[in-house]
Amino acid sequence: MKRRNFIKLSGLSTTAILVSSSIPFLSSCSNNDMNMGNNMDMGGNMNMGQPVPVTEGNFSALFAFPPIVGGTTTLTAQNVTANSNEFGNVKGLGYSSGGLLGPTIKVNSGQSMNVNFVNQLNEKTNIHWHGLKIPANMDGHPENFINAGGSFNYNFTVNQRAGLYWYHPHADGTTGKQVFQGLAGLIIVNDSEETALNLPSGNRELPLVIQDKRISAGSILYAPTMMDQMAGLMGQYILVNGVYAPIHNVETAKYRVRILNGSNARIYNLALSNGASFTVIGNDGGLLATPQTVNSLTVAPGERADLIIDFSSMGLNSELFLISKTFIGGNAQGKQEFKIMKFKVTTQVVDNFSIPTTLSSIAPLTESMATKTRNFEISNVDSGSMSGMMMHTINNKSYDANRIDELVPNGAVEIWTFDNTNGQEPHPMHLHGVQFQILNRTGGRGTLTALEKGWKDMALCMPGEKVKVIVPFNGYTGKFVFHCHNLEHEETGMMGQFQVS
Ligand code: C2O
Numbered sequence: 110m111k112r113r114n115f116i117k118l119s120g121l122s123t124t125a126i127l128v129s130s131s132i133p134f135l136s137s138c139s140n141n142d143m144n145m146g147n148n149m150d151m152g153g154n155m156n157m158g159q160p161v162p163v164t165e166g167n168f169s170a171l172f173a174f175p176p177i178v179g180g181t182t183t184l185t186a187q188n189v190t191a192n193s194n195e196f197g198n199v200k201g202l203g204y205s206s207g208g209l210l211g212p213t214i215k216v217n218s219g220q221s222m223n224v225n226f227v228n229q230l231n232e233k234t235n236i237h238w239h240g241l242k243i244p245a246n247m248d249g250h251p252e253n254f255i256n257a258g259g260s261f262n263y264n265f266t267v268n269q270r271a272g273l274y275w276y277h278p279h280a281d282g283t284t285g286k287q288v289f290q291g292l293a294g295l296i297i298v299n300d301s302e303e304t305a306l307n308l309p310s311g312n313r314e315l316p317l318v319i320q321d322k323r324i325s326a327g328s329i330l331y332a333p334t335m336m337d338q339m340a341g342l343m344g345q346y347i348l349v350n351g352v353y354a355p356i357h358n359v360e361t362a363k364y365r366v367r368i369l370n371g372s373n374a375r376i377y378n379l380a381l382s383n384g385a386s387f388t389v390i391g392n393d394g395g396l397l398a399t400p401q402t403v404n405s406l407t408v409a410p411g412e413r414a415d416l417i418i419d420f421s422s423m424g425l426n427s428e429l430f431l432i433s434k435t436f437i438g439g440n441a442q443g444k445q446e447f448k449i450m451k452f453k454v455t456t457q458v459v460d461n462f463s464i465p466t467t468l469s470s471i472a473p474l475t476e477s478m479a480t481k482t483r484n485f486e487i488s489n490v491d492s493g494s495m496s497g498m499m500m501h502t503i504n505n506k507s508y509d510a511n512r513i514d515e516l517v518p519n520g521a522v523e524i525w526t527f528d529n530t531n532g533q534e535p536h537p538m539h540l541h542g543v544q545f546q547i548l549n550r551t552g553g554r555g556t557l558t559a560l561e562k563g564w565k566d567m568a569l570c571m572p573g574e575k576v577k578v579i580v581p582f583n584g585y586t587g588k589f590v591f592h593c594h595n596l597e598h599e600e601t602g603m604m605g606q607f608q609v610s
């Protein structure tokens with residue numbers, strides 16, 4: 110993004126800019142990159158963002174399943190009014206007139222998608238198919254946008270494993286705002302391997318898009334302050350599938366709960382309110398090789414978690430909450446435990462499903478397979494020039510559509526290392542057009558979580574962490590982006606381009 114466009118696109122108010130210039134280090138006229146590591150004296154005036162406390166609702170609104178459509182469909186980005194929550198009517202954005210978000214697109218692996226996309230917004234937008242390995246011109250590159258009133262036909266074949274993928278806008282400068290205001294949807298890819306497992310389905314398969322929102326005066330407000338741009342914009346209300354504080358009635362059975370963290374910046378440390386364990390069966394790129402039992406699970410923006418939650422031993426009329434527990438994640442994240450959604454057991458049934466001990470076969474990639482290692486320094490923020498604007502960077506560079514950062518030979522297997530050793534903020538890093546495996550994490554948590562085995566398109570780098578991923582570039586040639594999926598970080602420059610050829 111060109112810096113002169115930044116102020117305009119970021120939605121910062123003049124007040125925020127004036128305030129920022131009174132913060133001593135931000136108003137520095139130095140062009141040098143500023144390392145905001147532990148030795149940075151923030152003078153008490155500012156830190157790397159503050160938590161935005163969550164306000165729990167009364168959990169009386171009914172959980173909603175997004176409508177399901179096939180791979181041939183029309184999506185229309187538009188203004189919508191959502192009313193299925195405690196706020197009454199709320200204005201936001203959606204891909205159909207029904208409310209926030211968009212339908213869940215269900216396709217089989219090998220099938221083609223043909224989406225007639227119509228932009229009824231009054232600004233540019235596009236669709237990125239997050240996690241899908243598709244041609245570059247269909248991928249929703251930030252420069253491939255559709256102007257207000259325009260339309261575009263997204264047409265490609267889905268050639269990959271079964272899994273939970275998603276779609277959202279990705280036009281440069283409007284991504285954070287449009288996602289926050291409601292534009293996102295799920296893509297469920299099925300294949301024969303997964304079908305053979307007979308996992309819970311129908312009313313026992315719950316898709317959950319978890320997002321935090323700021324709602325005021327009947328609208329989803331997106332006006333990031335300087336502080337929000339530092340930490341990422343977080344909201345005080347947690348919505349699930351566009352509904353604030355929902356309740357869902359369940360049977361005494363095992364449920365497949367397929368979660369997308371569709372938040373701009375908020376990380377959740379998912380757990381059950383009774384402390385019971387649950388089972389991770391899949392993640393960004395589909396099923397894990399074997400099920401993993403956990404008591405809590407950190408899920409960053411953009412990440413997916415495919416879970417089995419067992420209600421079978423619960424008594425009739427008992428209640429259970431999906432919650433987010435506290436965690437260590439810099440100054441702005443993980444400080445509060447809060448409830449996300451309520452389950453109430455209302456029907457007693459006999460459930461014979463047991464989780465298969467083997468889910469899939471995944472050949473682990475090893476370091477020796479890689480022909481190149483690339484290191485990405487993601488700790489630093491650029492204090493900007495005279496403008497005093499905050500820019501997030503990768504290798505001390507902020508996004509420039511006219512610059513290719515990495516040239517990758519098609520077919521190569523590479524190690525990409527994201528180094529947040531000196532950073533103070535979590536950065537969920539994402540690559541377009543590929544699925545990768547995470548090799549290891551050093552510093553911080555020092556280990557991989559249950560969600561980080563198998564195939565991934567996201568790698569969360571907490572402050573102090575260095576995360577090494579191994580990427581087979583075996584998809585399509587062309588120009589793709591990689592970026593931090595904290596969308597305010599992305600919008601303030603934390604994105605680069607790689608060209609596969
Ligand atoms: Cu959901 Cu560029 O990503």
Ligand code: CU
Nearest residue numbers: 239240540541
């Ligand atoms: Cu993506």
Ligand code: CU
Nearest residue numbers: 536593595598
């Ligand atoms: Cu980031």
